[in-house]
Amino acid sequence: MSSRDRDTKSLQDKLKVFFKKGATAPLPARNELLVSGELERELGPEAPLHRRLRALRDTAERVLLVRVQEGGVEKIWTCTRDLLDDSNTEARHSTLCLLRNIAEGQADHLQIMRTILFHYLRDTHPTHSPEDTQLRFKLLHTLTNTGKNINYGSWLPQIQAPPQLVEFLQLIINVVKFNATYLDEPVVHGIVESACHLCVYCADGNVVSSCLALLEAVVSYSLLPRAALGTFVAALCRTVNMEHYCQTSWKEMVEILREAGSSPAPAGAPSDEGDAGLVRGAVFYINMSLWGPRRVPTLQVSFLAVLPAFLKALEGQQPVVTYEVLVGVQSAVSRAPLELCEPAWDVLLRILRAALQQDKSYEPPNEMIHSKLHALITTIEQMADSGQS
Structure with a gap:
């Protein structure tokens, strides 16, 4: 063997020894957070508050960056749980920040602690300080x-107040989309x-846009409880009056009307005649879905089920x-004149007299009303002259 071959082999042997040592060597301490007895004492109730706060902040930074040793999160929870009930706002907030960082940085390793933290939020929700809400x-x-x-749980707090309301609504939308099978009907009813x-x-x-998106998710996943249908329809009757929400509201109402089929319930006008926006929205939906340019083919409702509701709606004189x-x-007369039977024409003429x-x-x-009314009368007269009525 030449001297060059011996040198090459010697170098290879050295590299093998070097990497073998590296492979079997333990990970450096900086790659894992060890919850030592000293750290437990710094976080625990025996330490002065100022030292505990400093330890909380330092630990909160580290749990985002390195993995906590097995069982370490449980130790941190045991040491700091009392601070969540402390009268000192800074103590509570520092602890909540630490827990949030643990939930983020140790997401894949929480195991039972995920349920413990969730139950803590659920059990203390009715009595927690408003300062801690965010x-x-x-x-x-x-x-x-x-x-x-x-x-791992079916509890959710009630829809929150600002400033995190939109963010909370997005969370609930995700709950509906990703966890539909875990949602009981009373929970969905409360959400709606x-x-x-x-x-x-x-x-x-x-x-409002987020709420409509949430309601759309509920309908899309067929979760709308029958008991909440009236509230749902009434809300859409109001939002459709606002241009910004009109298209979204119509889209969601169509889904309800398609499921209704031949049932006359969704076609009836709301009973609260004093609420002009509510009644106007109901009339709009009836017109659009039965006779309008976007009619719903699966919705089969007779004129005699609808026109009396229109007459009733006029009693509010709005x-x-x-x-x-x-x-x-006007839409009914123009698009389906031959479908109007004699009793339906009687109701229609009573509507004209009231108007x-x-x-x-x-x-x-x-x-606007004067012009529309006389245009309608002209249309009916022309139909009578041509034998269509």
């Missing part, structure tokens, strides 16, 4: 992976009721409702 929500947001993972309330009474456009009723009647009386009572005159 940090508690952030912990829930991280713990559930933005709502995509709740298979809260979202509908916000649709009607919240002035924040982002919140101009916006009267105009929408006239638009609906004429209202038209005469307006001071100053309502030009």
Whole structure:
């Protein structure tokens, strides 16, 4: 063997020894957070508060970067649990920040601690300090992976107040999309009721849009409880009056009407005649779905099931409702004149008489209603002359 071959072999042997040592050597301590007795004492109740706070902040930074030793998260929880009930706001907030960082940095290794933290949020929700709401929500947001993972519990807090309302609604949307099988009907009913309330009474456009997206998810996954149908429909009847939400509201109502089929229930006008927006929206949906340019073919409802509701809607003497009723009647007469039986024509003429009386009572005159009314009368006269009525 030449000297060159011996040198090459010697170098290879040295490299093998070097990498063999590296492979069997333990990981450096900086790659794992060891919850030592000293750290437990710094975090635990025996240490002064200022030292505990310093230890909380230092640990919160590290748990995001390195893995905590097996069983270490449980030790941290045991040492710091008392601070969550402390009267000191900084102590509670520092602990919640640490827990949130643990939920984020140790997401794949939480195991039973995930359930423990979730149960803590659930059990203390009714009594927690309002100052803690935002940090508690952030912990829930991280713990559930933005709502995509709740298979270890079925509890969710009620829809929250600003400033995290939109973010919370997005979390609930993810809950519906990714955990539909875990949601009991009472839970879904509560979600729908809260979202509908916000649709009607919240002035924040982002919140209303998020609520409509949440309601759409509920409908898309066939989760809408029958008991919540009235609230759901009433909310959409109101939101459809606002241009920004009109298309979304119509899309969601179509899904409900398709499922309704021949049932007359969705076609009936709401009973609260004093709420002009509610009644106007109901009349709009009836007109569009039965006779309008976007009619729902699967919805089979007779004229005699609808026209009396239109007549009832006029009793509130709300101009916006009267105009929408006239638009609906115009559509019915123009698109399906041969389907109008004699009793239906009788109701239709009663609607015209009621609208004429209202038209005469307006001071100053309502030009939109006056023009629409006389255009409708002209259409009916032309139909009579041609033998279509």
